[in-house]
Amino acid sequence: MATRTSPNIIITGTPGVGKTTHCELLAERTGLKHLSVNQVVKDRECHEGWDDEFQSWIVDEDKLLDAIEEEVKEGGCIIDWHACDLFPKSWIDLVVVLRADTTTLYDRLSARKYPEAKLQENLDSEIMEVLLEEARESYDEEIVVELQSTTADEMDTNVDRIEAWLKQWKADSGTAAS
């Protein structure tokens, strides 16, 4: 049983579904720490170079886990990343998989000027529910939650729900006052 006094949450999903926006709002409202894996990979060089076709870093997962282990084990992290199967089960208390309508996602990724191959791969991944599958295969089903993130109203509702979950987690673990 983990001894952390604040839970760790993964916010995952296909690029463009709203992970960073949700994490920033949540961090502001709850005081939990937004751990942007993208930023860690870049800043702490947890990669094996740059993939030109996909315009992204080739992540070295072992290096990444080493880089964040100490911080995550202390608890209170909101992990923002478009994969989730690499994090040990014992680190994680809640996995939120954000979903977005394909047309909306297309617009968001086009606005980022993603190369065609990357855009198509991400749309396929959303349609095939790749991240939802990955989350369900990697964690106990009762800690995996799928939430829609197409509209601003949905985002507000999601943040409220996660905040309520956090309150409950703290009450259950007897750390509500801390």
Ligand code: ADP
């Ligand atoms: P990710 O971190 O998953 O790549 P972002 O948080 O960067 O996604 O969001 C991509 C874009 O979509 C941003 O411009 C953001 O404001 C917008 N967005 C994300 N979620 C929503 C939502 N639920 N409603 C409206 N706009 C959203």
